[in-house]
Amino acid sequence: MSSPTASAHVLHAAIAPASVLVDERRALYRLAAGLLAPGTELSDNLLDHPITRYEIGRALAGGGELDLERVHRAAAVRVRDAGLPVVADPQAAGLIEAPLRIVAPPGASPEPLTEADGERFEAALRIVADGVRLLRRLAPETADDLLAHVSMLAVLSKETSGGVVSASSRYVPGIVLIDEPSTPLEVAEALVHEGAHEKFFDLAITKEFLDARAEDVEEFENSWSHARWPLEQTFAAWHAYSLLAQFARSCGDERPGPFSLLPKARERADEIGRWLTDHEDDLRPDARWLLGALTGRETAAEPTGFDRGTPIGHHVSFRVLPDVRSERSVTGRTVVGRPVSPPEIFWLDADASRVLDLLADGQSLCFRDLLGAAGWNEGPGSAAHRLTVALRLLMAASIIEPVS
Incomplete structure (x- = not known):
């Protein structure tokens, strides 16, 4: 496909700067909390918390009442600063149960490393901090663009992760889970990959990206694993691979590990991008624009707006x-x-x-x-x-x- 005309962070900002996108997301969750539990007032910190957003999303989907007790209990989970808040609380497995359960591969029960793991946790925390610094050194604009959407990170112990390299979920937005890292580059790559997903989650709920029809359109089948993805997952994967491909060009002499997606990112982004271009009529205007801008091609004309219909009388x-x-x-x-x-x-x-x-x-x-x-x-x-x-x-x- 054609080369993109601008870096992803520039294109994202053309839709909405990161700070604006976060503010709009908070406005949505603040409204939702008030509708679900009248009189509820949540601070920005609580509105950003992944478990708060999970509980609000669950209630909006018809999963029962908003559990404010769980929200406040989870908000007390202790974290450590490594350039990002990293889950450190020995009780974390229960407090962040939802994302651990949702991303778990079949037969696995991921558990986070915490302060209870002593030096093993401290060593992982140092690598995470080095990885955040590496990302900010190699791609500072990308770091600012994506990390604004990451509220929390949890490191999974290798013996429990079931092979999860990195993961995030639209059902629990804001938290990134990574396998116990060996190098700072692993952390930096995971933050670009999952940070791209977190960015997409916020775009999808505040801008014109997808609508209800997305659940019913044709699925994409990739060539490397033959997995079939619905449209939302396909767009999210294309977005992440596109950002990984751009990050790979910034890595210079940094050597990716054996499980890195950086060497494959451009090829996979192009494959998914071609399919999305063929199905762009199923995307909303902002998604079509970003697709065209990141692939370096023009998209179909924008819709003309809501149908005017019968004129409205001036005295109505x-x-x-x-x-x-x-x-x-x-x-x-x-x-x-x-x-x-x-x-x-x-x-x-x-x-x-x-x-x-x-x-x-x-x-x-x-x-x-x-x-x-x-x-x-x-x-x-x-x-x-x-x-x-x-x-x-x-x-x-x-x-x-x-x-x-």
């Missing part, structure tokens, strides 16, 4: 449904939700966010008044079209309703 008034809740990110983007079971959550674009602001505090406004208050500088026809699109999007999501 609207109001926000009383059970709608919202959170605003630092960028002004708004995430809204309704406390049904399970809760429904939507990201709004700038125009829909503006309309929601104008309808705040239970007031109702007619189309004409909304148009005047929106402050859009386009000509009357273009501004009316923007308002129509925004109103129809909000009505389709059951966020607003017309007032008779």
